[in-house]
Amino acid sequence: MTFNFLSPVSDEILAHNELLSPQALGKKLKIHSNKNGIPDLDNVKIAIIGVLENRNDVNYMGSDVQLDTIRKVFYDLFPGNWHTTMADLGDIRKGDSVEDTYFALRTTISILLEKKIIPVILGGSQDLTYPNYRAYDGILPMVNIVNVDSNFDLGDSALPIKNNSYLGKIILEQPYNLFNYSTVGYQTYFNSQEEIDLMEKLHFEAYRLGEVSKSINLVEPVMRDAHIVSVDLKSVKASELSSKQKYSPNGLDGKEICAIARYAGISNKVSSFGVYEYQHSKEDHITAMLVAQILWYFIEGVNCRVNEDPLNDDINYQKFNVLIDDDELIFYKSIKTGRWWIEIPFLSELNNKLKKHTLLPCMHEDYKEATQGKIPERWYKAYRKNSF
Structure with missing residues (x-):
């Protein structure tokens, strides 16, 4: 080439x-x-x-x-x-x-x-x-x-x-x-x-x-x-x-x-x-x-890149489960960098664009809002796109 x-x-x-x-x-x-x-x-x-x-x-x-x-x-x-x-x-x-x-x-x-x-x-x-x-x-x-x-x-x-x-x-x-x-x-x-x-x-x-x-x-x-x-x-x-x-x-x-x-x-x-x-x-x-x-x-x-994969690394991440009505939101926090992710579930009944559980980057503020009953807007939009 x-x-x-x-x-x-x-x-x-x-x-x-x-x-x-x-x-x-x-x-x-x-x-x-x-x-x-x-x-x-x-x-x-x-x-x-x-x-x-x-x-x-x-x-x-x-x-x-x-x-x-x-x-x-x-x-x-x-x-x-x-x-x-x-x-x-x-x-x-x-x-x-x-x-x-x-x-x-x-x-x-x-x-x-x-x-x-x-x-x-x-x-x-x-x-x-x-x-x-x-x-x-x-x-x-x-x-x-x-x-x-x-x-x-x-x-x-x-x-x-x-x-x-x-x-x-x-x-x-x-x-x-x-x-x-x-x-x-x-x-x-x-x-x-x-x-x-x-x-x-x-x-x-x-x-x-x-x-x-x-x-x-x-x-x-x-x-x-x-x-x-x-x-x-x-x-x-x-x-x-x-x-x-x-x-x-x-x-x-x-x-x-x-x-x-x-x-x-x-x-x-x-x-x-x-x-x-x-x-x-x-x-x-x-x-x-x-x-x-x-x-x-x-x-x-x-x-300054740091490779991180919370789904395949149980040691270097903290996992947080938050219940909001009928939804369970799963957050991950990197112990190394302090960065946060939220999990978007796989909807097996749909022919969707995401073929497995995937992680959406988010902020600590998203987790704090979730604990107060507010669903993060980024999660909602990604979930909706995944549902088409």
Whole structure:
């Protein structure tokens, strides 16, 4: 299997990299270059891919995607106490059509997933989440997506796919692999009531900006259950970004978006991570620096992963049974990390999507509320989806 669709990192960035400290991130990466070609991917855990595609942006006016500034500032950073080997595989350029770009990205991600390498995608418009999702066909039977965004991106599935309407295509196109979709940081005034009602009807999860800002740790269990994480930079408030990138005066701040990225990295399930809607700006590099720091925190999280499986480990977990009316809720707490899960039962009489008892990540607050007679909303939604 080869990576025929990837163009090497530019000579300008490689020349800049030569001037960096030996301890800088750029010196720790395996880099796709004109001179040496695709690097050896043995032992590589994380691979960065740029995608220079934005033609399905609803505001597309012929501008090109440029990612060199992100690479330059990312290479300048210093790694943490990391043990993972990383690569920068360069860019997927625009194909003759957007569908050609989708095919190239889907194929590339599929190869990386089969090699147990986490692709980190830099875009480009957020509709690239669609080929990212389709790359899991034949790899996972059911996929959970978390979208960090001010919008749900549902749109009208009858219309051509755009960066604000790719979810409809994900939901309605066969094969039906989507199990759960969560939006983190949505802002109500950017979403119609019909879309909000549809998210509720589909038992998808939606966390308002105010909820997330008030308690950032509620994002952790959502990320712990995700396979794909897609970050739209429009979720970040304008004061944190360069003038070309500004979208809304309200949004996540720099610390919050980096904390969310770290939660995504810590999750053992997250196997692909993308940051989209980057708008190159010559007047300052602040957005590029923020994207570089988002990547840094995601990689930091990956390096802090702890494998945990409460269902197959009786020693390192505490089990709690809570009765609410006719339901028995079973919680597990990790002695090692303090993380919580709640069990979703297998309904043998139904042809459901979950084929065995499965665990849903949750918070200590969910357990405390259950002891007071309140069923956790995440459990209810997962149970309902399991009942279809």
